[in-house]
Amino acid sequence: xxxxxxxxxxxxxxxxxxxxxxxxxxxxxxxxxxxxxxxxxxxxxxxxxxxxxxxxxxxxxxxxxxxxxxxxxxxxxxxxxxxxxxxxxxxxxxxxxxxxxxxxxxxxxxxxxxxxxxxxxxxxxxxxxxxxxxxxxxxxxxxxxxxxxxxxxxxxxxxxxxxxxxxxxxxxxxxxxxxxxxxxxxxxxxxxxxxxxxxxxxxxxxxxxxxxxxxxxxxxxxxxxxxxxxxxxxxxxxxxxxxxxxxxxxxxxxxxxxxxxxxxxxxxxxxxxxxxxxxxxxxxxxxxxxxxxxxxxxxxxxxxxxxxxxxxxxxxxxxxxxxxxxxxxxxxxxxxxxxxxxxxxxxxxxxxxxxxxxxxxxxxxxxxxxxxxxxxxxxxx
Amino acid sequence: xxxxxxxxxxxxxxxxxxxxxxxxxxxxxxxxxxxxxxxxxxxxxxxxxxxxxxxxxxxxxxxxxxxxxxxxxxxxxxxxxxxxxxxxxxxxxxxxxxxxxxxxxxxxxxxxxxxxxxxxxxxxxxxxxxxxxxxxxxxxxxxxxxxxxxxxxxxxxxxxxxxxxxxxxxxxxxxxxxxxxxxxxxxxxxxxxxxxxxxxxxxxx
Numbered sequence: 075x076x077x078x079x080x081x082x083x084x085x086x087x088x089x090x091x092x093x094x095x096x097x098x099x100x101x102x103x104x105x106x107x108x109x110x111x112x113x114x115x116x117x118x119x120x121x122x123x124x125x126x127x128x129x130x131x132x133x134x135x136x137x138x139x140x141x142x143x144x145x146x147x148x149x150x151x152x153x154x155x156x157x158x159x160x161x162x163x164x165x166x167x168x169x170x171x172x173x174x175x176x177x178x179x180x181x182x183x184x185x186x187x188x189x190x191x192x193x194x195x196x197x198x199x200x201x202x203x204x205x206x207x208x209x210x211x212x213x214x215x216x217x218x219x220x221x222x223x224x225x226x227x228x229x230x231x232x233x234x235x236x237x238x239x240x241x242x243x244x245x246x247x248x249x250x251x252x253x254x255x256x257x258x259x260x261x262x263x264x265x266x267x268x269x270x271x272x273x274x275x276x277x278x279x280x281x282x283x284x285x286x287x288x289x290x291x292x293x294x295x296x297x298x299x300x301x302x303x304x305x306x307x308x309x310x311x312x313x314x315x316x317x318x319x320x321x322x323x324x325x326x327x328x329x330x331x332x333x334x335x336x337x338x339x340x341x342x343x344x345x346x347x348x349x350x351x352x353x354x355x356x357x358x359x360x361x362x363x364x365x366x367x368x369x370x371x372x373x374x375x376x377x378x379x380x381x382x383x384x385x386x387x388x389x390x391x392x393x394x395x396x397x398x399x400x401x402x403x404x405x406x407x408x409x410x411x412x413x414x415x416x417x418x419x420x421x422x423x424x425x426x427x428x429x430x431x432x433x434x435x436x437x438x439x440x441x442x443x444x445x446x447x448x449x450x451x452x453x454x455x
Numbered sequence: 456x457x458x459x460x461x462x463x464x465x466x467x468x469x470x471x472x473x474x475x476x477x478x479x480x481x482x483x484x485x486x487x488x489x490x491x492x493x494x495x496x497x498x499x500x501x502x503x504x505x506x507x508x509x510x511x512x513x514x515x516x517x518x519x520x521x522x523x524x525x526x527x528x529x530x531x532x533x534x535x536x537x538x539x540x541x542x543x544x545x546x547x548x549x550x551x552x553x554x555x556x557x558x559x560x561x562x563x564x565x566x567x568x569x570x571x572x573x574x575x576x577x578x579x580x581x582x583x584x585x586x587x588x589x590x591x592x593x594x595x596x597x598x599x600x601x602x603x604x605x606x607x608x609x610x611x612x613x614x615x616x617x618x619x620x621x622x623x624x625x626x627x628x629x630x631x632x633x634x635x636x637x638x639x640x641x642x643x644x645x646x647x648x649x650x651x652x653x654x655x656x657x658x659x660x
Binding site for chain 1: 548554559560561568572576578590591594595597598
């Protein structure tokens with residue numbers, strides 16, 4: 075069994091999981107107008123990390139300015155934070171690093187920019203290696219790049235390795251930044267909202283991009299788990315329908331949830347709370363409501379945090395699971411930032427207020443381009 | 456629970472297609488990769504119009520999967536019992552550069568959704584899944600070199616936790632100067648057992 079040891083989130087609304095949780099509780103919205111022609115010719119909305127504030131903290135990382143890209147430094151800092159107050163030895167052969175990212179250091183492709191690092195670092199495997207080498211880890215870091223399910227898939231993979239007794243501790247770190255590459259791509263899809271995105275809302279009109287790094291450490295040692303929460307099931311599935319649009323019947327998401335529940339050995343009635351993917355695109359949120367409803371999970375309290383921190387791509391599944399762990403530890407259901415009016419064909423239970431709720435067993439959902447879907451289920455020990 | 460066996464493998468490299476280690480197609484004219492992939496398509500005649508919308512690396516992955524699955528009856532298995540476990544080194548670098556070229560300078564800025572969507576390596580998995588109606592587990596690993604151990608570990612873990620019974624595993628890579636696709640098919644019946652050494656061996660044949 076894999077147990078949650080510790081977490082960290084570096085996002086637009088805070089630099090620890092606790093800060094992020096409390097900002098979400100207070101309704102802080104990290105998505106703001108960005109005027110930066112080097113990122114996009116016109117103003118756009120995005121949830122960016124406060125680089126000036128983070129810089130002070132990053133100074134602690136050796137040769138911070140020269141040897142690492144901003145993304146690498148942020149991920150390294152996130153891992154350092156999550157290692158504090160644990161007895162996990164990152165140099166140990168029984169510790170593995172799993173890195174989740176969609177585009178990594180893609181900004182290194184920009185010819186017009188001066189780059190301080192070796193352009194080879196645009197290779198995702200190389201970035202993963204640079205991060206695990208910083209900590210002196212002897213194993214080859216595993217790098218997963220599977221669109222917007224990368225983070226959940228990385229956690230599922232970590233749990234599977236621990237269950238197979240291959241490692242004692244696995245450090246799962248996800249990160250992606252706001253780049254010209256990604257902003258222009260989503261803009262060309264006409265999928266970015268012109269205001270902070272509104273997951274599951276009637277008037278939702280697209281997603282907001284965000285940037286973040288997040289870390290979750292999983293361990294096979296239950297007594298080390300200060301979180302008191304374990305991983306009990308996870309799966310992925312493909313819609314086999316369309317490369318850039320979700321299935322109308324939510325086939326892949328339905329299968330991923332079904333298989334995760336089957337591995338966890340639980341029935342839908344045991345799920346107290348769902349942290350959805352909730353991108354606020356019309357099709358994604360509708361699809362998720364169908365997957366939830368097909369499993370008779372309409373009554374389970376459902377929320378999403380992208381209305382505050384944006385869609386953080388390869389970090390999303392990790393930071394959203396870290397927030398889910400905070401909700402469970404505090405028995406607090408968070409409201410869904412941006413959600414006001416019901417706008418789905420299925421009557422699912424989207425949270426509108428923070429509330430006290432006993433949260434024992436929870437489901438995390440994710441979906442992405444390529445028809446990919448993932449689910450994981452966690453439970454209090 | 457029984458073992459997994461290697462049922463078939465296909466290797467496309469240096470303008471040649473090898474199926475189970477035997478040469479099945481080669482283009483004698485010293486073609487670049489692009490016309491080579493088209494000639495493989497014409498030779499296979501799959502009449503699959505989605506092919507022409509794909510980027511080059513997805514075409515490569517798709518063609519390799521066509522060879523791999525042409526004589527295999529996937530319908531004997533549930534669609535959600537078939538997993539696709541792929542890897543490469545360059546992710547989608549060639550298409551990333553194509554997208555970057557459309558956004559590099561302000562006075563020549565025309566990003567296109569039909570290019571951008573292919574800047575994710577798991578789109579290859581999506582294309583294979585769509586073609587063969589495969590709903591099972593997916594993962595895309597980015598590694599420096601072909602890593603039979605990583606793929607075998609992941610596949611065995613999925614198999615032992617009963618998340619899939621049939622596996623399409625492999626490596627589809629495309630860089631500035633080279634391309635290579637190597638896919639293999641595993642199922643619970645066959646002759647050659649699945650392990651990292653065997654996979655390494657067939658990769659090197």
